[in-house]
Amino acid sequence: MAATQSIPTPVGLLGLNGLALSMVYDLLSNPNYDVRIYDNTKALEKTRISDLGGTFCQHPKDLAADVAYLICFAGKSELEALFFSRDSSVLEVLLCSIMDTNFYNALEDHISRLGRSDLLFVDSPVSASPTNGTKVDMVVFAAGQQEALGRSSSLLHDISDQWFMIPGPLGSASKMQLIHQMLVGLHISAATEAISFAIKQGLDPFEVYNIVKTTTGSSRVFEACVPKVLDNWTVDPLLENLADDLSLITSISRSLQFPLPLSGVAEQLCRKGTTQATLKDKYGYANLMRNHSPDFPLDANTHHGSESLSSQLDGIVLDNRKFPISTIGVVGLGAIATEIATSLLRAGYAVQGYGISERTLPIEGNYLPAQSLAEAVRGTQVLIISVQSAAQVDAILFGQEELMKNLSDNTIIIISSMVPSSYMRALSDKLRHLRGDISLLDAPMGDWTTNTTNGTLNIMLSGDDCTIRKVQTLLLAMAKDISNLKLVQGGIGAASSINLINQILAGIHIAGAAEALSFAARLGLDPNIVFDVLVNTSAWSYMLENRGPQILDADWTPISPLSTFIKAAGIFIEEARQLQLFCPLSSTTNTLYTAVAANGWEDEADAGVVRFWELLTGVSVANSVLEAAQSCISRAES
Structure with missing residues (x-):
């Protein structure tokens, strides 16, 4: 008796941005899925997708009919038009666009009024995680009802290299995605600023990379993206998408009256990068270097690494x-x-x-x-x-x-x-x-x-x-x-330059971790969970992992005091001024440390820069950790 062939599971995708295209090709290569797409743009990829077996629908309602999963990269208005229709037959919905909590509250209320208890929702924004190779990994954060998460787990596994279940209601995963993108944006901005400084100093940037990736100034973004930036390769996640994410983050922070000075600078740098992009590298990080070094790429045809x-x-x-x-x-x-x-x-x-x-x-x-x-x-x-x-x-x-x-x-x-x-x-x-x-x-x-x-x-x-x-x-x-x-090659002064680059990256990463964990606490997330997730994604930096526990515990015993970074930043900024180098992220970070030191804490831990947000907003990361722990204990006792 011949074995019966399983029927492919129909999966619909609403919208085709860069991340969606990568997901489409992964799904098309998997015989377990029948891929259907609705996209109202004239995507150049449509012919190729059709040749690989994908089906394009003429209307969102056609896409929603009879699919088991609907993955949405569309905007809020398109989603509302689709979900609030009585003749939709969606069973599980993966909301891959970043949405705020208000959207999910309105969506759940509307679905309840429609009496569509058959619809299950998963809040699962997607992030592209840069790697050292040519492939870009997909990372998914997922939140929602346990039944929906359970029934979607196989698809989540197939469309992502990593996926993290975020405790909490719909919207929790989108908040987690915001924090992740904050750090990715900060780290790539810091990396390009630091490497541009090296280039202006006349150093071999590849040697600088090989040294710094082993130091406390390293981050996963630095390790993965800098070689590609220097070789003028295109790197996902898309710069334009990252700029949009950072714009959303800063918009939400303004509505909450919560200052995000570092993220605001990173947003402007990424946005400027997109406006300067050429056709060749529009969708990569390479053009970020032009914010600092307009004559990039280098003319040198060879490069070397550091030698023992x-x-x-x-x-x-x-x-x-x-x-x-x-x-x-x-x-x-x-x-x-x-x-x-x-x-x-x-x-x-x-x-x-x-x-x-x-x-x-x-x-x-x-x-x-x-x-x-x-x-x-x-x-x-x-x-x-x-x-x-x-x-x-x-x-x-x-x-x-x-x-x-x-x-x-x-x-x-x-x-x-x-x-x-x-x-x-x-x-x-x-x-x-x-x-x-x-x-x-x-x-x-x-x-x-x-x-x-x-x-x-x-x-x-x-x-x-x-x-x-x-x-x-x-x-x-x-x-x-x-x-x-x-x-370090380059003669007297070269070692001091690389030491300074490491110091400035480490200081930015500490302040970035403080800003991210503070904003997570303001959004109602458990900072402990946020930290545990971030150190396992492309948002990792050595300083996040090393200083994060101090921030969570409000332990200001100095591994290194605030004054050390203030000194390093002062030297870096003055050197950059002499080189006529644009360094807004370093300058902003220095202002944060100086503001905290002005309260008499210059000899305490550099991780204490997190108190900038506590002083201005009253939001304490450590208190949020304690409140989350007490909430867990209360639920367990009940």
């Missing part, structure tokens, strides 16, 4: 007997200077320290506290300076103590502070004229890689290769592992 310290220096052979290092001068204040001294003592070096409290050194060793700068550098082969600003570096090197006269011949100076790249280049020139035997390395240090353990220094490093070779062992002693040492 060992691979780049393998060709340089030195006789280190001619440059023995036994004593190192360390001048500085704070945790970084202490960690530098500790690492060197652990490795067996003698350290002459100035400004470092012996009480903060966790181990014993050959530590010689200096009473003056001159004493700190006397007889040393290497001087490491770790202070707060370029002005302090200048005061140490060229101040009243005339340190330059006390430096030994052929001393290597390592600047580990966060300073402008333009300052580092100027300092290199100045030292070359004053003391031609003195070498300089640009080596900002911190805790910025995504796999860092406590007490580990991460080092961005640029300078002359031969000089680096001389202190390679010393550098590895401080970094503990070669993976924590990033060698």
